[in-house]
Amino acid sequence: MTAGAEEVLRLPEGRPLPDWVARLDRTAFGDAWKRLAPHEALWVIPERAFARWSRVPAAGEAELLRIAVSPEARGQGLGRALLEACQRDLAAEGLAHLFLEVRPTNTPAIRLYESCGWKPCGHRPRYYSDGEDAALYQRLG
């Protein structure tokens, strides 16, 4: 699928995570999550961005676990292209109720989410390992 000029791909189920995803995971979040669990799915803009989701098809829900764009490629619309493509693909699967947690201090991410139709719906106290609260957002497709 293309989103704007960007090619957005969904990693086939059971495929190992590409090495560049682990590298970007570490750069953006300080650790690299392992192989996808059976209920998880990964969308990528190859070499530059990924979004990892947890899916609950029986409930029509999905949670955005992580989204990251390579530092040198930020601010060029890749995050928006990737997120919009994920939202379209998930809606096509019947997953229209979307959730995520984000640090309230993460202004670039919050602006991205709000501009893609996400709304704040609560918070989780001391959610992160350093004690910061998480803001909870949802999007109803």
Ligand SMILES: CC(C)(COP(=O)(O)OP(=O)(O)OC[C@H]1O[C@@H](n2cnc3c(N)ncnc32)[C@H](O)[C@@H]1OP(=O)(O)O)[C@@H](O)C(=O)NCCC(=O)NCCS
């Ligand atoms: C959050 C992130 C994915 C955004 O990706 P991106 O490709 O830079 O975002 P885009 O260029 O598509 O911008 C989309 C919107 O986000 C906002 N945004 C992006 N960078 C921003 C910045 N540095 N400051 C403020 N807002 C910003 C803008 O509102 C922008 O909309 P606009 O172009 O209409 O102004 C990226 O900054 C990133 O990888 N951050 C590190 C990982 C992370 O924190 N992930 C989210 C938590 S899971």
